[in-house]
Amino acid sequence: DTGVSQDPRHKITKRGQNVTFRCDPISEHNRLYWYRQTLGQGPEFLTYFQNEAQLEKSRLLSDRFSAERPKGSFSTLEIQRTEQGDSAMYLCATQGGEGPSSGTQYFGPGTRLTVL
Amino acid sequence: GESVGLHLPTLSVQEGDNSIINCAYSNSASDYFIWYKQESGKGPQFIIDIRSNMDKRQGQRVTVLLNKTVKHLSLQIAATQPGDSAVYFCAEIRGGSNYKLTFGKGTLLTVNP
Numbered sequence: 001d002t003g004v005s006q007d008p009r010h011k012i013t014k015r016g017q018n019v020t021f022r023c024d025p026i027s028e029h030n031r032l033y034w035y036r037q038t039l040g041q042g043p044e045f046l047t048y049f050q051n052e053a054q055l056e057k058s059r060l061l062s063d064r065f066s067a068e069r070p071k072g073s074f075s076t077l078e079i080q081r082t083e084q085g086d087s088a089m090y091l092c093a094t095q096g097g098e099g100p101s102s103g104t105q106y107f108g109p110g111t112r113l114t115v116l
Numbered sequence: 117g118e119s120v121g122l123h124l125p126t127l128s129v130q131e132g133d134n135s136i137i138n139c140a141y142s143n144s145a146s147d148y149f150i151w152y153k154q155e156s157g158k159g160p161q162f163i164i165d166i167r168s169n170m171d172k173r174q175g176q177r178v179t180v181l182l183n184k185t186v187k188h189l190s191l192q193i194a195a196t197q198p199g200d201s202a203v204y205f206c207a208e209i210r211g212g213s214n215y216k217l218t219f220g221k222g223t224l225l226t227v228n229p
Contacts, residue, residue: 002161033216042205042219043160056214091159095215104150105217107159 002026004108006092012114013082020078021111023092031095032075033105034067036060038088046090049075082115089113128226135193137223139206142187148209150217151180151191155202163191163204193225201227 003026013019025032030051035043046065048056051072061067064082069075079086089112093105129135141149147168152160164175166182166189173180179192189206203224207217 002159004159031215035217040221042207042222043217045216045218048214048216050214056216093159093217104162104165105215106162107152109157110159112157 002106002108004092004094004106006090006108006111008111009109010112010114012116014116015082015084017082018078018080019082019113020076021090021113023075023077023094023108025073025075025092025094026096026106027073029094029096029106030072031105032069033093033095034075034077035091035093036088037091037110043091046077079113082113084115087113087115125221126224126226128228129196131196131198131227131229133196135191135196135200135225135227137191137193137204137206137225139189139191139220140187141189141206141208143208143210144184144187145211146208147211149180149182149189150207150209151178152205152207152219153200153202154205154222160205196225196227198227198229201225 005024007022032049034046037043045058047067049069064080067077089110091110092108095105150165151163154160164180166173166180177194181190203222205219205222207219
């Protein structure tokens with residue numbers, strides 16, 4: 001257990017529905033990342049928060065995706081009008097400190113999304 | 117496109133043998149490299165990291181080697197155990213990238229008892 005928790009662990013939804021995932025980071029970590037992982041592939045970066053500010057978004061993050069970190073603690077990732085191509089594992093990772101030597105990111109267990 | 121890739125998608129070893137997992141990268145501006153282990157249904161687990169100004173770093177039963185001349189990274193696992201069976205990813209952090217990770221596809225390590 002890395003100390004990063006995600007909820008739910010599994011989500012099955014029908015195409016067109018909205019879904020929301022939550023990530024609770026390690027408490028002292030100010031950096032939070034969302035990644036998406038499809039079967040057989042490495043995780044791909046989606047978006048990054050430093051405290052409550054969303055500082056970077058990948059081109060993978062279409063306008064159906066939105067992420068928030070309102071108080072600089074937990075974060076949510078919402079997908080609107082889900083499509084079958086959204087089926088993947090959504091991973092949250094957090095990091096604390098400054099400089100590349102403290103670049104270790106600790107991952108949560110992920111949320112497995114299946115869109116029918 | 118991806119700049120971090122792996123030479124072999126699968127590796128099968130006998131329990132007690134040493135394992136070597138290789139990774140090539142193409143971005144010479146990368147500051148930092150990390151190896152992660154991912155078991156089925158779980159998130160990636162940090163194993164060991166190395167900065168670009170280092171050639172070697174050792175942990176408990178693991179060693180990471182970095183060859184900047186040929187842009188090659190390897191993970192050595194000593195006395196491999198069945199619990200080491202997992203997918204292993206190398207990842208890089210590029211300078212000025214908000215420390216986001218760029219992963220390759222992964223190598224599946226299977227340890228036979």
